[in-house]
Each structure stands twice: as C-alpha cells, then as structure tokens.
Amino acid sequence: MFLTVTLALLEGFLATLRLFVLTLLFALPLGLVISFGSMSKIQAIRLPIRFIIWVVRGTPLMLQLLVIYYGPGIILHTNVWGSGNGGRFIAALVAFVINYSCYFSEIYRGGIQSIPVGQYEAGQVLGMTKHQIFFKIVLLQVIKRIVPPISNEIITLVKDTSLARVIAVYEIIWEGQAFIKSAGIIWPLFYTGAFYLIFSGLLTVIFGKIEERLSYFR
Amino acid sequence: MSILEVSNLKKNFGSTRVLEGISFSMDEGEVLTIIGSSGSGKTTLLRCLNFLETPDSGVIKVKDDVLFDGSEQIRASEEEIRKKRLHFGLVFQSFNLFPQYTALQNVTLAPLLHFGDDPGKKAEIEKHAEELLGQMGLFDRMDNYPHELSGGQQQRVAIARALALKPDILCFDEPTSALDPELTGEVLKVIRNLAEKKTTMIIVTHEMSFAHDVSDKVIFMASGLIEESGTPEEVIDSPKNERTQQFLANYRKER
Ligand SMILES: Nc1ncnc2c1ncn2[C@@H]1O[C@H](COP(=O)(O)OP(=O)(O)OP(=O)(O)O)[C@@H](O)[C@H]1O
Ligand SMILES: [Mg+2]
Numbered sequence: 001m002f003l004t005v006t007l008a009l010l011e012g013f014l015a016t017l018r019l020f021v022l023t024l025l026f027a028l029p030l031g032l033v034i035s036f037g038s039m040s041k042i043q044a045i046r047l048p049i050r051f052i053i054w055v056v057r058g059t060p061l062m063l064q065l066l067v068i069y070y071g072p073g074i075i076l077h078t079n080v081w082g083s084g085n086g087g088r089f090i091a092a093l094v095a096f097v098i099n100y101s102c103y104f105s106e107i108y109r110g111g112i113q114s115i116p117v118g119q120y121e122a123g124q125v126l127g128m129t130k131h132q133i134f135f136k137i138v139l140l141q142v143i144k145r146i147v148p149p150i151s152n153e154i155i156t157l158v159k160d161t162s163l164a165r166v167i168a169v170y171e172i173i174w175e176g177q178a179f180i181k182s183a184g185i186i187w188p189l190f191y192t193g194a195f196y197l198i199f200s201g202l203l204t205v206i207f208g209k210i211e212e213r214l215s216y217f218r
Numbered sequence: 219m220s221i222l223e224v225s226n227l228k229k230n231f232g233s234t235r236v237l238e239g240i241s242f243s244m245d246e247g248e249v250l251t252i253i254g255s256s257g258s259g260k261t262t263l264l265r266c267l268n269f270l271e272t273p274d275s276g277v278i279k280v281k282d283d284v285l286f287d288g289s290e291q292i293r294a295s296e297e298e299i300r301k302k303r304l305h306f307g308l309v310f311q312s313f314n315l316f317p318q319y320t321a322l323q324n325v326t327l328a329p330l331l332h333f334g335d336d337p338g339k340k341a342e343i344e345k346h347a348e349e350l351l352g353q354m355g356l357f358d359r360m361d362n363y364p365h366e367l368s369g370g371q372q373q374r375v376a377i378a379r380a381l382a383l384k385p386d387i388l389c390f391d392e393p394t395s396a397l398d399p400e401l402t403g404e405v406l407k408v409i410r411n412l413a414e415k416k417t418t419m420i421i422v423t424h425e426m427s428f429a430h431d432v433s434d435k436v437i438f439m440a441s442g443l444i445e446e447s448g449t450p451e452e453v454i455d456s457p458k459n460e461r462t463q464q465f466l467a468n469y470r471k472e473r
Contacts, residue, residue, distance in 0.1 A: 126380075
C-alpha cells in the first residue's frame with residue numbers, strides 16, 4: 001500500500017512541480033515587463049496596467065482559475081484550452097502566470113523605486129550610460145532588496161499550486177484525497193503534507209543561501 | 219584665459235524661478251566658493267553645470283568650448299551630454315557611493331567602463347585609483363565596502379572617485395554637511411590639499427572659515443542671483459551688500 005500511495009503521490013507531485021516551475025519560468029520575467037509598464041511615464045500604459053494589477057491582486061486566485069478556465073468557453077463558445085488533462089493544465093498555468101506576474105511586478109517596482117536617485121545621479125555624473133547605470137549599479141542592489149519578498153512569494157506558490165485541483169488538475173492533494181474514497185485511508189493526505197514541507201524547506205534553505213551571498217554589502 | 223564661463227544662466231522649476239541669471243567666470247587652478255542661504259539656488263547651479271538639470275537659458279563655456287547654449291534649438295543627445303559632463307566632477311552632500319563595490323572599485327568603476335578595454339590601460343587606471351585613495355589618506359581602506367567606512371572616509375572615497383576621471387572642474391555640494399562635526403576636518407583637509415595642488419574647484423559650503431582660507435574667489439547667492447562676489451577678504455570680512463551682511467551676521471549668531 002505504501003508503495004502504491006507513494007507512486008500515486010509522486011505522480012501528483014510531478015504535476016505540482018511542473019506547474020510550479022513553469023509558473024516561475026514565465027511569471028518572473030513577465031513580472032519585470034509589467035513592473036516597467038506600471039512605472040511608465042505614459043498614462044495610457046501605466047493606468048491600465050495598474051488597474052489590472054489591482055484586480056488580480058484584489059481577487060482570489062481560486063476565482064481567477066475558474067474564470068480563466070470556464071470563461072472563454074462560455075463567452076466564445078469554443079474550448080480554447082484544448083481537451084482533457086492537458087487543456088486544464090494549460091488553463092491553470094495561464095491563471096497562475098497572470099496572478100504571480102502581477103505580484104512579482106509589485107515587488108520589482110518596490111525594489112526599483114527604493115534605490116535612491118543619488119545612485120543614478122552618481123552614475124550619470126561619472127559619464128555612465130543608462131544601460132551601464134542599470135546593470136552595473138542598480139540591478140544588484142534591487143536584487144538584494146527583492147530576494148526576501150520574492151522568496152516568500154515563491155514559497156506561497158508552492159502551496160497555491162494545490163488550488164489547481166478546482167479545475168481538476170491532478171496535483172498531489174487530488175491524488176492523496178483519492179485514497180479516502182478508494183481505500184478509506186487518511187494518511188496519504190498527511191503524506192502529501194510531507195512533500196510540501198520538504199519542498200518548501202528546501203527552497204527556504206536555497207533562498208537563505210542567496211541572501212547570505214548578498215550580505216557583503218548594505 | 220578663463221577655464222569656465224557662465225553667462226546669464228536661468229532655470230525654473232515650473233513656476234518657481236530658481237536661477238534668475240547667473241554669470242561668473244573662473245581661471246584654471248582657482249578655487250571658487252559659493253555661499254548663500256538655503257533655497258538660494260546653489261545646488262541647482264552645480265546640478266546645471268553637471269547636466270543633472272537642463273538650464274532654460276544661458277551659456278556654459280569650458281575652455282572656450284560651448285557646452286550649453288540655451289538659444290540653440292537642438293538639444294544635445296544623451297551621448298553628447300555624457301561627453302560634456304566629463305569636464306565636471308561632482309561630490310554630493312550624501313556621498314552616493316555604490317554600496318556593492320569596495321572603495322577601490324568605486325573609484326575604478328567608471329574609468330574602467332570608459333577606457334578599460336586594453337589591459338595596459340586597466341593596470342594604469344587601478345594604479346591611479348590607488349594613488350588617489352592614498353592621497354585621501356585611505357591607503358588601508360581600499361578593500362572596504364562603504365558600509366564599513368565612516369562618513370568622512372566615505373566622502374573621501376567619493377572625492378577620489380570624482381578625481382579619477384580627471385575633470386577640468388571639480389564641484390562640491392556641501393561636502394561636509396552630512397557629517398558629524400568631528401569628521402568634517404578630515405574632509406576639509408583633503409580639499410585644502412587639492413587646492414594647494416591647484417585643482418580647479420567650485421565649492422558650495424556653509425563652513426565660512428574654511429571658505430575664507432581656501433578660496434580665491436567667493437560668490438554670495440541670494441534668490442537665484444549673485445549678490446556679491448570678490449576675494450574672501452572682500453565678501454566675508456567686509457561685505458558691501460546688505461543681504462551678504464545680513465547672511466553673515468545670521469551665520470555668526472548661530473555659531
Ligand atoms: N526638482 C525640483 N523641483 C522643484 N523645485 C526645486 C527642485 N529642486 C530645487 N527646487 C527649488 O529650488 C530652490 C533652490 O533649491 P537649491 O537646492 O538649489 O537651493 P540651495 O541653495 O542648494 O539650498 P540649500 O542650502 O538648502 O542646499 C528651492 O526653493 C527648491 O525648493
Ligand atoms: Mg543645496
């Protein structure tokens with residue numbers, strides 16, 4: 001039994017992991033683009049983007065998942081997500097990327113705006129180009145400031161992936177819960193908890209290391 | 219021949235008129251000190267010289283090279299401005315060192331980016347930076363990060379950083395105002411040394427006795443205008459202008 005459960009949970013964990021990795025892969029860079037948009041001098045760019053961020057951060061991810069999965073089908077009368085497990089996974093991924101890129105964008109914005117103008121001006125006075133100022137002076141300082149909030153957000157994402165089950169993406173908790181019905185046992189659910197703990201524990205250690213690496217300056 | 223000539227420089231921020239027509243000139247190797255009460259436009263003047271602000275009108279000439287002419291229609295490109303501003307260096311009130319670089323790296327960063335492509339040049343830049351930090355009395359502090367240095371040490375690194383690009387004119391905006399009183403001396407001392415070596419400098423300061431000792435020429439600014447200028451003896455010891463007298467009287471009262 002233990003082996004069967006382990007195998008089933010591993011399969012679920014693979015879906016969880018895939019959702020996690022792909023969300024980060026797309027949302028981390030997309031967040032940067034959105035943050036530049038939200039700081040744009042052009043109102044026609046800045047205001048709509050701020051509005052979208054406000055909506056995405058102000059509503060539950062669960063709701064966004066449902067709307068993104070069912071919305072297109074009901075409004076456009078076509079299934080844009082494709083059929084079966086694959087389709088549901090893509091819909092979940094899109095919802096997660098939108099949600100997380102908005103959260104990341106606000107962290108990036110906070111980080112970039114927290115760099116004092118004096119840093120830019122010192123670079124300018126030394127004849128550096130905008131490009132050099134960003135990459136040689138500002139970037140590392142921004143990274144140092146955003147590592148703690150980004151790592152919090154990423155650890156939240158580990159747990160948020162479980163929401164994907166609301167549109168029947170077979171992630172790990174779904175697999176664990178299945179045993180309640182099929183075998184009348186509860187311990188697989190606790191077992192899924194162990195997966196989460198180990199995974200988020202691992203991430204905590206990694207982010208701790210990164211923070212340590214950046215602690216040589218203030 | 220004058221190294222710097224500023225004529226009728228004007229600058230507004232929206233409806234606030236900050237510089238209302240500033241004209242002065244200075245010779246190579248001279249030290250010019252600017253005094254004046256808060257809000258008189260001293261910082262804005264230095265920022266215009268360093269192209270951190272664009273004046274609305276007026277002319278800035280360095281060695282007869284016109285760097286800025288407000289009557290020209292075409293604005294200089296970013297690339298041109300970068301070349302032009304290298305005639306000037308600026309030391310900020312709040313140092314603005316780059317925290318992720320050591321003292322030495324702060325000094326070499328810009329020169330290496332500008333000229334460090336060939337290896338011979340690189341060694342030369344590093345040697346020059348070490349010499350400059352040595353002159354600033356920071357020989358044993360070169361590998362420290364800014365947060366490991368006192369304010370006075372940080373400001374001296376900032377001075378070395380500005381000197382590393384060999385500007386024609388080095389500007390200081392209240393270089394000791396952010397420092398604890400016991401640390402101002404060490405910074406003023408290195409500026410004095412630079413003056414002895416005939417470094418051309420423009421210094422905005424509230425340290426009157428320092429201004430008196432170090433300057434060849436003193437300018438008193440009030441509400442965006444030069445009210446009085448002359449030798450330190452003329453302006454600080456026996457000012458003729460009423461506003462200068464009042465400013466200095468207030469200054470002495472505060473002491
Ligand atoms: N970016 C800006 N936008 C609007 N107003 C500004 C700006 N920078 C400066 N000012 C205004 O210009 C005036 C002159 O400022 P400036 O900083 O040049 O004075 P200062 O002589 O250096 O004063 P202090 O001795 O306090 O440093 C002030 O009234 C200030 O409020
Ligand atoms: Mg000022």
